[in-house]
Amino acid sequence: LAGVATTGTDAGANASLVDAASSRTLRSMDATDDGQLMLRYRDGDVVAFEQLYARHRGNLFRYLARQLGDREAAADVFQEVWSRVIATRMRYEVRASFAAFLYSIAHNCIADHYRRLGRRPADRPDADPARLETLASSESWQPDAKYANTQTATALRRALAALPREQRDVFLLYEESALGLQDIARITGVGVETAKSRLRYALGKLREALEPQRELAGGSGT
Amino acid sequence: MSRPEDDRMLEDYLRGGSDLSRRYRELEGAEIPADIDARILARAADAVRNSAVRRRGVSRSWYVGAATAAVIVLSVAVVIDTGVLDSMAPPLKDAVAPTRRPQPEPDAKASSDEARTPANDGAVTRANDTTAGTSPPASSAERATATINVPTGRADALPAPAATPPAAASTETQRRARLEQEARSEGVMGPARQAAPAARTSSSFLARPQAAEERDQAEDPESWLAAIIRLREAGKAEQADAELAHFVATYPGYPVPAAATPQAPPGARDRD
Numbered sequence A: 001l002a003g004v005a006t007t008g009t010d011a012g013a014n015a016s017l018v019d020a021a022s023s024r025t026l027r028s029m030d031a032t033d034d035g036q037l038m039l040r041y042r043d044g045d046v047v048a049f050e051q052l053y054a055r056h057r058g059n060l061f062r063y064l065a066r067q068l069g070d071r072e073a074a075a076d077v078f079q080e081v082w083s084r085v086i087a088t089r090m091r092y093e094v095r096a097s098f099a100a101f102l103y104s105i106a107h108n109c110i111a112d113h114y115r116r117l118g119r120r121p122a123d124r125p126d127a128d129p130a131r132l133e134t135l136a137s138s139e140s141w142q143p144d145a146k147y148a149n150t151q152t153a154t155a156l157r158r159a160l161a162a163l164p165r166e167q168r169d170v171f172l173l174y175e176e177s178a179l180g181l182q183d184i185a186r187i188t189g190v191g192v193e194t195a196k197s198r199l200r201y202a203l204g205k206l207r208e209a210l211e212p213q214r215e216l217a218g219g220s221g222t
Numbered sequence B: 001m002s003r004p005e006d007d008r009m010l011e012d013y014l015r016g017g018s019d020l021s022r023r024y025r026e027l028e029g030a031e032i033p034a035d036i037d038a039r040i041l042a043r044a045a046d047a048v049r050n051s052a053v054r055r056r057g058v059s060r061s062w063y064v065g066a067a068t069a070a071v072i073v074l075s076v077a078v079v080i081d082t083g084v085l086d087s088m089a090p091p092l093k094d095a096v097a098p099t100r101r102p103q104p105e106p107d108a109k110a111s112s113d114e115a116r117t118p119a120n121d122g123a124v125t126r127a128n129d130t131t132a133g134t135s136p137p138a139s140s141a142e143r144a145t146a147t148i149n150v151p152t153g154r155a156d157a158l159p160a161p162a163a164t165p166p167a168a169a170s171t172e173t174q175r176r177a178r179l180e181q182e183a184r185s186e187g188v189m190g191p192a193r194q195a196a197p198a199a200r201t202s203s204s205f206l207a208r209p210q211a212a213e214e215r216d217q218a219e220d221p222e223s224w225l226a227a228i229i230r231l232r233e234a235g236k237a238e239q240a241d242a243e244l245a246h247f248v249a250t251y252p253g254y255p256v257p258a259a260a261t262p263q264a265p266p267g268a269r270d271r272d
Helices: A020-042 A046-068 A071-087 A098-117 A129-137 A151-162 A165-177 A181-188 A192-217 B004-015 B019-026 B034-100 B106-115 B126-134 B140-148 B167-185 B191-204 B210-218 B221-233 B237-250 B266-271
Strands: none
Touching: A020 A046, A020 A098, A046 A071, A046 A098, A046 A165, A046 B034, A071 A098, A071 B034, A098 A165, A098 A181, A151 A165, A151 A192, A151 B019, A165 A181, A165 A192, A165 B019, A181 A192, A192 B004, A192 B019, B221 B237
């Protein structure tokens, strides 16, 4: 897997940040290849699946981990998502991008996960402030080397975890899947305007959470 | 209600390169447990292997299914060919008989009635239709002959193409009927001869199609020769000669009795 090219969001902390727009464009170009890889896998080419997996594993796992707030649960759901991809390969057709297909499965798996727990998504354990504190300081949520000591990363994680599930879902999907709002709306089962509104609210709350850090750092911008 | 700065922030964010996006990407990525990658890839490979095995199984079962279907199709075809057509014959008969059968004239009706048996009464085949259709009824005798030669029972249940006589046989039948009618009108054909078609029909209607019946009749050189002899005895030498020429053309090399050949003028022998 190490030799397979991954998308811009897999870049390490020391790597230069890829511009989000170019990354999204680049990943959109890969979308066609993703469909072809999936078709090749459907026809029995395991190497095609390995390439597909390498492209999407990082983003998918981050989406799940940050949406569920539990690394173990994220690992379980992550396997379930790929199992469903494998199981449904024979019925796969290139109608939409593979990312839309993948994240749609992931979205459903998250819903199933909450259903199994017998809990509504709004009752997410990390919505509790004490739990949020634990999550923010836990090993799995440690900032990378460059920003380990900054309060900004911690504040962002906490703000992200405190978002209502629907708003966090749209934000994470937009960041991790490289899909447009239309696809995200389809995955989450709402209209485009609703998805856009959720994203707007999420951005507002995150920005508010980062405001004190920005003032300390003297930064500006969105 | 959204604030203008929220809308502006959203537009900046969607345009890409926002500070929030950058900070989000700087967060340390949640690392995937090492064993999960191997497990998922192994599962993907197993699925392909299993489906390949399953596909081989499916292809085998496909052959079995195809063979079964072929056997069923063949069985149905045989059943239709041998049995089902029997049940289809009556509607055909009912549909065709009233419209296509010509009304017999009084003189033909007698011979027709005499030749008709309960078994063949009302039986009409395409052969009869062909005869009536290709050449309009030249005489009532032709129609009667055509009627009495129609076999019934299983014979009329045979497929239509098989029952359709060849054109030559049909023409021959008409010619023979005309010949016999003329001989009958001259009194040269006895009652036994007139009853012959009925006897033949009743003895052969169970299995023989009309075409075979007519062919037999057309190819019966003895009765043809007998008719020629009767014509000659009745003094119809020209007609007998014509029939004889036709007979020789039809059965070249067949021994022709002297009674059927043209009689030498009385004076010729004297000259010899």
